[in-house]
Amino acid sequence: MPLTRRHVTLGLAATLAAPGLTRAQDPVDALRNRALALPQLHAILVQRGDAVLLAEAPRGRGLDHAANIKSCSKSLLALLLGTAIARGEIPSLDSRLGDVAPSLIPRDATEGVAELTMNHLVTLRAGLQGTSGGNYGAWVSSRNWVAYALRQPRIAPNGGRMIYSTGTTHVLGAALVTATGQTLHDLARERLGRPLGIDIPNWTRDPQGFHFGGNEMALTPRAMLRVAQMMRDAGRADGTEVLPPDWITASQIPQTRSPFSGLGYGLGWFLSPTGWTLARGFGGQIIASHPTARLAVAITSDPTQPARSEGYFGTLMDLLDGPILALA
Structure with missing residues:
Protein backbone atom coordinates (compact mmCIF):
# COMPACT_ATOMS: atom_id res chain seq x y z
CA MET A 1 0.00 0.00 0.00
CA PRO A 2 1.52 3.43 -0.92
CA LEU A 3 2.41 5.72 1.94
CA THR A 4 -0.02 8.68 2.12
CA ARG A 5 0.06 11.95 4.04
CA ARG A 6 -2.59 10.47 6.33
CA HIS A 7 -0.31 7.51 7.16
CA VAL A 8 2.59 9.85 7.94
CA THR A 9 0.37 12.04 10.10
CA LEU A 10 -0.98 9.06 12.02
CA GLY A 11 2.54 7.66 12.52
CA LEU A 12 3.81 10.99 13.85
CA ALA A 13 0.84 11.30 16.17
CA ALA A 14 1.45 7.82 17.53
CA THR A 15 5.09 8.67 18.24
CA LEU A 16 4.20 11.89 20.02
CA ALA A 17 1.54 10.10 22.02
CA ALA A 18 4.06 7.51 23.23
CA PRO A 19 7.28 9.42 24.03
CA GLY A 20 8.36 6.61 26.32
CA LEU A 21 8.96 4.47 23.26
CA THR A 22 11.59 6.91 22.00
CA ARG A 23 13.20 7.25 25.41
CA ALA A 24 13.35 3.49 25.89
CA GLN A 25 15.53 3.24 22.80
CA ASP A 26 18.13 5.64 24.22
CA PRO A 27 21.02 3.49 25.57
CA ALA A 66 33.66 10.45 50.30
CA ALA A 67 32.55 6.82 50.44
CA ASN A 68 34.44 3.90 51.95
CA ILE A 69 35.90 2.11 48.93
CA LYS A 70 36.76 -0.99 50.99
CA SER A 71 39.13 -3.32 49.12
CA CYS A 72 39.40 -1.02 46.11
CA SER A 73 42.12 0.30 48.44
CA LYS A 74 44.25 -2.70 47.42
CA SER A 75 44.34 -1.49 43.84
CA LEU A 76 45.36 2.04 44.87
CA LEU A 77 48.07 0.54 47.09
CA ALA A 78 49.35 -1.33 44.03
CA LEU A 79 49.62 2.00 42.19
CA LEU A 80 51.70 3.39 45.06
CA LEU A 81 54.02 0.40 44.72
CA GLY A 82 54.40 1.34 41.06
CA THR A 83 55.49 4.86 41.99
CA ALA A 84 58.03 3.53 44.53
CA ILE A 85 59.59 1.23 41.94
CA ALA A 86 59.62 4.01 39.32
CA ARG A 87 61.50 6.25 41.77
CA GLY A 88 63.99 3.57 42.76
CA GLU A 89 62.80 3.47 46.38
CA ILE A 90 62.14 -0.24 45.86
CA PRO A 91 64.46 -1.78 43.22
CA SER A 92 61.89 -3.99 41.46
CA LEU A 93 58.91 -6.28 41.77
CA ASP A 94 61.38 -9.06 42.54
CA SER A 95 62.70 -7.27 45.63
CA ARG A 96 62.30 -9.42 48.72
CA LEU A 97 60.57 -8.38 51.91
CA GLY A 98 63.70 -9.39 53.85
CA ASP A 99 65.68 -6.82 51.89
CA VAL A 100 63.08 -4.02 51.59
CA ALA A 101 61.79 -4.07 55.16
CA PRO A 102 63.53 -6.66 57.38
CA SER A 103 62.41 -4.83 60.53
CA LEU A 104 58.81 -5.86 59.84
CA ILE A 105 59.54 -9.59 60.14
CA PRO A 106 59.01 -11.00 63.66
CA ARG A 107 61.42 -13.55 65.07
CA ASP A 108 58.75 -16.23 65.01
CA ALA A 109 57.56 -15.50 61.49
CA THR A 110 56.48 -18.35 59.26
CA GLU A 111 59.38 -19.87 57.38
CA GLY A 112 59.95 -18.28 53.99
CA VAL A 113 58.33 -14.87 54.54
CA ALA A 114 61.65 -13.05 54.16
CA GLU A 115 61.75 -14.46 50.62
CA LEU A 116 58.37 -13.04 49.69
CA THR A 117 58.74 -10.57 46.84
CA MET A 118 56.78 -7.40 46.20
CA ASN A 119 55.22 -9.29 43.30
CA HIS A 120 54.02 -12.05 45.61
CA LEU A 121 52.46 -9.50 47.96
CA VAL A 122 50.73 -7.31 45.37
CA THR A 123 49.28 -10.33 43.55
CA LEU A 124 48.07 -11.94 46.81
CA ARG A 125 50.30 -14.98 46.37
CA ALA A 126 52.08 -14.95 49.75
CA GLY A 127 51.07 -18.56 50.46
CA LEU A 128 49.95 -17.72 54.02
CA GLN A 129 46.54 -18.40 55.50
CA GLY A 130 44.33 -15.40 54.78
CA THR A 131 43.26 -12.83 57.34
CA SER A 132 40.06 -11.88 55.49
CA GLY A 133 36.60 -13.39 55.82
CA GLY A 134 36.17 -15.39 59.01
CA ASN A 135 39.74 -14.64 60.13
CA TYR A 136 39.40 -10.87 59.82
CA GLY A 137 38.18 -10.08 63.33
CA ALA A 138 41.01 -11.88 65.14
CA TRP A 139 43.56 -10.20 62.90
CA VAL A 140 42.41 -6.59 63.41
CA SER A 141 42.08 -7.30 67.14
CA SER A 142 45.72 -8.34 67.38
CA ARG A 143 48.44 -6.11 68.84
CA ASN A 144 50.58 -6.11 65.70
CA TRP A 145 48.80 -6.57 62.37
CA VAL A 146 51.95 -7.00 60.30
CA ALA A 147 53.51 -9.58 62.63
CA TYR A 148 50.19 -11.44 62.94
CA ALA A 149 49.89 -11.72 59.15
CA LEU A 150 53.47 -12.96 58.83
CA ARG A 151 52.91 -15.64 61.48
CA GLN A 152 49.98 -17.26 59.63
CA PRO A 153 50.37 -20.92 58.68
CA ARG A 154 51.72 -21.62 55.23
CA ILE A 155 49.07 -23.18 52.98
CA ALA A 156 50.79 -22.67 49.62
CA PRO A 157 54.30 -21.88 48.39
CA ASN A 158 55.52 -18.33 47.85
CA GLY A 159 54.19 -17.23 44.48
CA GLY A 160 51.64 -20.05 44.35
CA ARG A 161 47.88 -19.68 44.09
CA MET A 162 45.97 -16.51 44.92
CA ILE A 163 44.89 -16.36 48.58
CA TYR A 164 42.69 -13.35 49.20
CA SER A 165 44.02 -11.68 52.33
CA THR A 166 44.04 -8.06 53.43
CA GLY A 167 46.89 -9.03 55.78
CA THR A 168 49.07 -9.59 52.72
CA THR A 169 48.42 -6.12 51.31
CA HIS A 170 48.81 -4.60 54.76
CA VAL A 171 52.32 -6.06 54.88
CA LEU A 172 52.94 -4.53 51.44
CA GLY A 173 51.73 -1.15 52.69
CA ALA A 174 54.04 -1.31 55.70
CA ALA A 175 56.94 -2.25 53.40
CA LEU A 176 56.19 0.81 51.25
CA VAL A 177 56.25 3.04 54.33
CA THR A 178 59.56 1.53 55.47
CA ALA A 179 61.14 1.91 52.02
CA THR A 180 59.97 5.49 51.35
CA GLY A 181 59.99 6.97 54.85
CA GLN A 182 56.51 8.41 54.25
CA THR A 183 53.10 7.37 55.53
CA LEU A 184 50.68 5.74 53.12
CA HIS A 185 48.42 8.76 53.47
CA ASP A 186 51.21 11.12 52.45
CA LEU A 187 52.17 8.86 49.56
CA ALA A 188 48.57 8.64 48.38
CA ARG A 189 48.03 12.40 48.56
CA GLU A 190 51.34 13.27 46.89
CA ARG A 191 51.46 10.61 44.18
CA LEU A 192 47.78 10.07 43.37
CA GLY A 193 45.71 12.82 44.93
CA ARG A 194 47.71 15.82 43.76
CA PRO A 195 48.24 14.83 40.10
CA LEU A 196 44.63 13.63 39.78
CA GLY A 197 43.22 16.69 41.50
CA ILE A 198 41.37 14.64 44.12
CA ASP A 199 41.23 14.62 47.90
CA ILE A 200 42.25 11.48 49.78
CA PRO A 201 41.14 11.75 53.42
CA ASN A 202 43.11 10.20 56.26
CA TRP A 203 42.07 6.67 57.21
CA THR A 204 42.48 3.90 59.79
CA ARG A 205 45.91 3.01 61.26
CA ASP A 206 47.04 -0.16 62.97
CA PRO A 207 48.51 -0.25 66.53
CA GLN A 208 52.00 0.46 65.14
CA GLY A 209 50.76 3.49 63.21
CA PHE A 210 50.74 1.97 59.73
CA HIS A 211 47.73 3.02 57.67
CA PHE A 212 45.44 0.16 56.71
CA GLY A 213 47.03 -1.33 53.61
CA GLY A 214 44.15 -2.58 51.52
CA ASN A 215 40.97 -1.40 53.25
CA GLU A 216 39.10 1.59 54.66
CA MET A 217 40.31 4.28 52.22
CA ALA A 218 37.61 6.76 51.17
CA LEU A 219 37.08 8.61 47.90
Whole structure:
Protein backbone atom coordinates (compact mmCIF):
# COMPACT_ATOMS: atom_id res chain seq x y z
CA MET A 1 0.00 0.00 0.00
CA PRO A 2 1.52 3.43 -0.92
CA LEU A 3 2.41 5.72 1.94
CA THR A 4 -0.02 8.68 2.12
CA ARG A 5 0.06 11.95 4.04
CA ARG A 6 -2.59 10.47 6.33
CA HIS A 7 -0.31 7.51 7.16
CA VAL A 8 2.59 9.85 7.94
CA THR A 9 0.37 12.04 10.10
CA LEU A 10 -0.98 9.06 12.02
CA GLY A 11 2.54 7.66 12.52
CA LEU A 12 3.81 10.99 13.85
CA ALA A 13 0.84 11.30 16.17
CA ALA A 14 1.45 7.82 17.53
CA THR A 15 5.09 8.67 18.24
CA LEU A 16 4.20 11.89 20.02
CA ALA A 17 1.54 10.10 22.02
CA ALA A 18 4.06 7.51 23.23
CA PRO A 19 7.28 9.42 24.03
CA GLY A 20 8.36 6.61 26.32
CA LEU A 21 8.96 4.47 23.26
CA THR A 22 11.59 6.91 22.00
CA ARG A 23 13.20 7.25 25.41
CA ALA A 24 13.35 3.49 25.89
CA GLN A 25 15.53 3.24 22.80
CA ASP A 26 18.13 5.64 24.22
CA PRO A 27 21.02 3.49 25.57
CA VAL A 28 21.98 5.94 28.33
CA ASP A 29 18.38 6.10 29.57
CA ALA A 30 18.18 2.31 29.44
CA LEU A 31 21.39 2.07 31.51
CA ARG A 32 20.11 4.67 33.98
CA ASN A 33 16.84 2.83 34.52
CA ARG A 34 18.59 -0.51 34.98
CA ALA A 35 21.20 0.88 37.39
CA LEU A 36 18.81 2.92 39.52
CA ALA A 37 16.61 -0.14 39.99
CA LEU A 38 19.40 -1.84 41.97
CA PRO A 39 18.53 -1.30 45.66
CA GLN A 40 22.16 -1.60 46.89
CA LEU A 41 23.55 0.93 44.42
CA HIS A 42 24.48 4.34 45.84
CA ALA A 43 26.16 6.11 42.93
CA ILE A 44 27.25 5.45 39.36
CA LEU A 45 29.34 7.47 36.91
CA VAL A 46 30.14 6.43 33.36
CA GLN A 47 32.56 8.32 31.14
CA ARG A 48 33.27 7.71 27.45
CA GLY A 49 36.27 9.60 26.14
CA ASP A 50 36.03 13.03 27.76
CA ALA A 51 32.23 12.98 28.11
CA VAL A 52 30.48 11.89 31.31
CA LEU A 53 27.41 10.07 30.01
CA LEU A 54 25.86 9.18 33.36
CA ALA A 55 26.25 10.64 36.86
CA GLU A 56 23.58 9.53 39.31
CA ALA A 57 23.46 9.07 43.08
CA PRO A 58 20.03 7.72 44.04
CA ARG A 59 21.22 6.76 47.53
CA GLY A 60 24.16 7.33 49.83
CA ARG A 61 25.87 10.68 50.32
CA GLY A 62 26.02 11.82 46.71
CA LEU A 63 28.72 12.22 44.10
CA ASP A 64 30.84 14.72 46.01
CA HIS A 65 31.09 13.11 49.45
CA ALA A 66 33.66 10.45 50.30
CA ALA A 67 32.55 6.82 50.44
CA ASN A 68 34.44 3.90 51.95
CA ILE A 69 35.90 2.11 48.93
CA LYS A 70 36.76 -0.99 50.99
CA SER A 71 39.13 -3.32 49.12
CA CYS A 72 39.40 -1.02 46.11
CA SER A 73 42.12 0.30 48.44
CA LYS A 74 44.25 -2.70 47.42
CA SER A 75 44.34 -1.49 43.84
CA LEU A 76 45.36 2.04 44.87
CA LEU A 77 48.07 0.54 47.09
CA ALA A 78 49.35 -1.33 44.03
CA LEU A 79 49.62 2.00 42.19
CA LEU A 80 51.70 3.39 45.06
CA LEU A 81 54.02 0.40 44.72
CA GLY A 82 54.40 1.34 41.06
CA THR A 83 55.49 4.86 41.99
CA ALA A 84 58.03 3.53 44.53
CA ILE A 85 59.59 1.23 41.94
CA ALA A 86 59.62 4.01 39.32
CA ARG A 87 61.50 6.25 41.77
CA GLY A 88 63.99 3.57 42.76
CA GLU A 89 62.80 3.47 46.38
CA ILE A 90 62.14 -0.24 45.86
CA PRO A 91 64.46 -1.78 43.22
CA SER A 92 61.89 -3.99 41.46
CA LEU A 93 58.91 -6.28 41.77
CA ASP A 94 61.38 -9.06 42.54
CA SER A 95 62.70 -7.27 45.63
CA ARG A 96 62.30 -9.42 48.72
CA LEU A 97 60.57 -8.38 51.91
CA GLY A 98 63.70 -9.39 53.85
CA ASP A 99 65.68 -6.82 51.89
CA VAL A 100 63.08 -4.02 51.59
CA ALA A 101 61.79 -4.07 55.16
CA PRO A 102 63.53 -6.66 57.38
CA SER A 103 62.41 -4.83 60.53
CA LEU A 104 58.81 -5.86 59.84
CA ILE A 105 59.54 -9.59 60.14
CA PRO A 106 59.01 -11.00 63.66
CA ARG A 107 61.42 -13.55 65.07
CA ASP A 108 58.75 -16.23 65.01
CA ALA A 109 57.56 -15.50 61.49
CA THR A 110 56.48 -18.35 59.26
CA GLU A 111 59.38 -19.87 57.38
CA GLY A 112 59.95 -18.28 53.99
CA VAL A 113 58.33 -14.87 54.54
CA ALA A 114 61.65 -13.05 54.16
CA GLU A 115 61.75 -14.46 50.62
CA LEU A 116 58.37 -13.04 49.69
CA THR A 117 58.74 -10.57 46.84
CA MET A 118 56.78 -7.40 46.20
CA ASN A 119 55.22 -9.29 43.30
CA HIS A 120 54.02 -12.05 45.61
CA LEU A 121 52.46 -9.50 47.96
CA VAL A 122 50.73 -7.31 45.37
CA THR A 123 49.28 -10.33 43.55
CA LEU A 124 48.07 -11.94 46.81
CA ARG A 125 50.30 -14.98 46.37
CA ALA A 126 52.08 -14.95 49.75
CA GLY A 127 51.07 -18.56 50.46
CA LEU A 128 49.95 -17.72 54.02
CA GLN A 129 46.54 -18.40 55.50
CA GLY A 130 44.33 -15.40 54.78
CA THR A 131 43.26 -12.83 57.34
CA SER A 132 40.06 -11.88 55.49
CA GLY A 133 36.60 -13.39 55.82
CA GLY A 134 36.17 -15.39 59.01
CA ASN A 135 39.74 -14.64 60.13
CA TYR A 136 39.40 -10.87 59.82
CA GLY A 137 38.18 -10.08 63.33
CA ALA A 138 41.01 -11.88 65.14
CA TRP A 139 43.56 -10.20 62.90
CA VAL A 140 42.41 -6.59 63.41
CA SER A 141 42.08 -7.30 67.14
CA SER A 142 45.72 -8.34 67.38
CA ARG A 143 48.44 -6.11 68.84
CA ASN A 144 50.58 -6.11 65.70
CA TRP A 145 48.80 -6.57 62.37
CA VAL A 146 51.95 -7.00 60.30
CA ALA A 147 53.51 -9.58 62.63
CA TYR A 148 50.19 -11.44 62.94
CA ALA A 149 49.89 -11.72 59.15
CA LEU A 150 53.47 -12.96 58.83
CA ARG A 151 52.91 -15.64 61.48
CA GLN A 152 49.98 -17.26 59.63
CA PRO A 153 50.37 -20.92 58.68
CA ARG A 154 51.72 -21.62 55.23
CA ILE A 155 49.07 -23.18 52.98
CA ALA A 156 50.79 -22.67 49.62
CA PRO A 157 54.30 -21.88 48.39
CA ASN A 158 55.52 -18.33 47.85
CA GLY A 159 54.19 -17.23 44.48
CA GLY A 160 51.64 -20.05 44.35
CA ARG A 161 47.88 -19.68 44.09
CA MET A 162 45.97 -16.51 44.92
CA ILE A 163 44.89 -16.36 48.58
CA TYR A 164 42.69 -13.35 49.20
CA SER A 165 44.02 -11.68 52.33
CA THR A 166 44.04 -8.06 53.43
CA GLY A 167 46.89 -9.03 55.78
CA THR A 168 49.07 -9.59 52.72
CA THR A 169 48.42 -6.12 51.31
CA HIS A 170 48.81 -4.60 54.76
CA VAL A 171 52.32 -6.06 54.88
CA LEU A 172 52.94 -4.53 51.44
CA GLY A 173 51.73 -1.15 52.69
CA ALA A 174 54.04 -1.31 55.70
CA ALA A 175 56.94 -2.25 53.40
CA LEU A 176 56.19 0.81 51.25
CA VAL A 177 56.25 3.04 54.33
CA THR A 178 59.56 1.53 55.47
CA ALA A 179 61.14 1.91 52.02
CA THR A 180 59.97 5.49 51.35
CA GLY A 181 59.99 6.97 54.85
CA GLN A 182 56.51 8.41 54.25
CA THR A 183 53.10 7.37 55.53
CA LEU A 184 50.68 5.74 53.12
CA HIS A 185 48.42 8.76 53.47
CA ASP A 186 51.21 11.12 52.45
CA LEU A 187 52.17 8.86 49.56
CA ALA A 188 48.57 8.64 48.38
CA ARG A 189 48.03 12.40 48.56
CA GLU A 190 51.34 13.27 46.89
CA ARG A 191 51.46 10.61 44.18
CA LEU A 192 47.78 10.07 43.37
CA GLY A 193 45.71 12.82 44.93
CA ARG A 194 47.71 15.82 43.76
CA PRO A 195 48.24 14.83 40.10
CA LEU A 196 44.63 13.63 39.78
CA GLY A 197 43.22 16.69 41.50
CA ILE A 198 41.37 14.64 44.12
CA ASP A 199 41.23 14.62 47.90
CA ILE A 200 42.25 11.48 49.78
CA PRO A 201 41.14 11.75 53.42
CA ASN A 202 43.11 10.20 56.26
CA TRP A 203 42.07 6.67 57.21
CA THR A 204 42.48 3.90 59.79
CA ARG A 205 45.91 3.01 61.26
CA ASP A 206 47.04 -0.16 62.97
CA PRO A 207 48.51 -0.25 66.53
CA GLN A 208 52.00 0.46 65.14
CA GLY A 209 50.76 3.49 63.21
CA PHE A 210 50.74 1.97 59.73
CA HIS A 211 47.73 3.02 57.67
CA PHE A 212 45.44 0.16 56.71
CA GLY A 213 47.03 -1.33 53.61
CA GLY A 214 44.15 -2.58 51.52
CA ASN A 215 40.97 -1.40 53.25
CA GLU A 216 39.10 1.59 54.66
CA MET A 217 40.31 4.28 52.22
CA ALA A 218 37.61 6.76 51.17
CA LEU A 219 37.08 8.61 47.90
CA THR A 220 34.20 10.50 46.38
CA PRO A 221 32.57 8.79 43.40
CA ARG A 222 33.95 11.58 41.20
CA ALA A 223 37.46 10.90 42.55
CA MET A 224 37.02 7.18 41.84
CA LEU A 225 36.13 8.10 38.26
CA ARG A 226 39.37 10.09 37.97
CA VAL A 227 41.33 6.98 39.00
CA ALA A 228 39.41 4.90 36.46
CA GLN A 229 40.10 7.48 33.76
CA MET A 230 43.82 7.46 34.57
CA MET A 231 43.92 3.66 34.34
CA ARG A 232 42.09 3.80 31.02
CA ASP A 233 44.51 6.39 29.65
CA ALA A 234 47.72 4.43 30.34
CA GLY A 235 48.62 6.30 33.52
CA ARG A 236 47.99 9.84 32.28
CA ALA A 237 45.58 12.50 33.51
CA ASP A 238 45.15 15.92 31.89
CA GLY A 239 48.35 15.43 29.93
CA THR A 240 50.41 14.55 33.02
CA GLU A 241 51.97 11.16 33.66
CA VAL A 242 50.74 9.92 37.03
CA LEU A 243 52.00 6.32 36.65
CA PRO A 244 54.48 4.98 34.09
CA PRO A 245 52.58 3.42 31.18
CA ASP A 246 54.57 0.19 31.52
CA TRP A 247 53.29 -0.18 35.10
CA ILE A 248 49.70 0.18 33.90
CA THR A 249 50.35 -2.37 31.17
CA ALA A 250 51.90 -4.79 33.66
CA SER A 251 48.91 -4.28 35.98
CA GLN A 252 46.65 -5.54 33.20
CA ILE A 253 48.51 -8.82 32.62
CA PRO A 254 46.94 -11.64 34.66
CA GLN A 255 49.35 -13.43 36.98
CA THR A 256 46.81 -15.47 38.90
CA ARG A 257 43.05 -15.98 39.12
CA SER A 258 40.45 -15.28 41.79
CA PRO A 259 39.07 -18.52 43.26
CA PHE A 260 35.78 -16.71 43.92
CA SER A 261 34.92 -14.76 40.77
CA GLY A 262 37.18 -16.53 38.28
CA LEU A 263 38.51 -13.15 37.16
CA GLY A 264 42.17 -12.78 36.34
CA TYR A 265 44.34 -10.76 38.72
CA GLY A 266 47.31 -8.62 37.75
CA LEU A 267 49.22 -6.16 39.90
CA GLY A 268 46.42 -5.45 42.35
CA TRP A 269 43.67 -5.22 39.70
CA PHE A 270 41.04 -7.74 38.62
CA LEU A 271 40.85 -8.43 34.88
CA SER A 272 37.73 -9.57 33.03
CA PRO A 273 37.62 -11.61 29.80
CA THR A 274 35.72 -8.72 28.21
CA GLY A 275 38.56 -6.24 28.73
CA TRP A 276 37.69 -4.51 32.02
CA THR A 277 40.39 -3.61 34.55
CA LEU A 278 38.70 -3.52 37.95
CA ALA A 279 39.18 -2.55 41.55
CA ARG A 280 36.58 -4.31 43.67
CA GLY A 281 35.50 -3.56 47.24
CA PHE A 282 33.12 -5.22 49.70
CA GLY A 283 29.50 -4.29 49.19
CA GLY A 284 29.88 -3.42 45.52
CA GLN A 285 32.46 -0.65 45.26
CA ILE A 286 33.98 -0.61 41.77
CA ILE A 287 36.60 1.41 39.88
CA ALA A 288 36.63 0.11 36.29
CA SER A 289 38.33 1.04 33.06
CA HIS A 290 38.14 -0.33 29.52
CA PRO A 291 40.93 1.17 27.40
CA THR A 292 39.74 -0.29 24.10
CA ALA A 293 36.19 0.98 24.57
CA ARG A 294 37.43 4.32 26.04
CA LEU A 295 35.21 3.82 29.09
CA ALA A 296 35.77 4.70 32.75
CA VAL A 297 33.28 3.75 35.47
CA ALA A 298 32.85 4.38 39.19
CA ILE A 299 30.21 2.63 41.31
CA THR A 300 29.56 2.89 45.04
CA SER A 301 27.10 0.72 46.91
CA ASP A 302 25.83 -0.01 50.40
CA PRO A 303 29.04 -0.97 52.25
CA THR A 304 27.15 -2.99 54.86
CA GLN A 305 25.69 -5.50 52.41
CA PRO A 306 27.64 -8.35 50.77
CA ALA A 307 28.28 -8.36 47.03
CA ARG A 308 29.15 -11.91 46.12
CA SER A 309 30.34 -12.94 42.69
CA GLU A 310 27.19 -14.98 42.16
CA GLY A 311 25.02 -12.18 43.61
CA TYR A 312 25.16 -8.39 43.49
CA PHE A 313 28.72 -8.21 42.15
CA GLY A 314 27.66 -10.54 39.36
CA THR A 315 24.80 -8.15 38.64
CA LEU A 316 27.26 -5.24 38.46
CA MET A 317 29.46 -7.24 36.07
CA ASP A 318 26.40 -7.84 33.89
CA LEU A 319 25.87 -4.08 33.93
CA LEU A 320 29.49 -3.46 32.86
CA ASP A 321 29.45 -6.15 30.17
CA GLY A 322 25.98 -5.25 28.92
CA PRO A 323 24.55 -1.72 28.75
CA ILE A 324 27.77 0.07 29.77
CA LEU A 325 30.03 -1.69 27.26
CA ALA A 326 27.32 -1.14 24.63
CA LEU A 327 27.97 2.62 24.97
CA ALA A 328 31.43 2.28 23.40
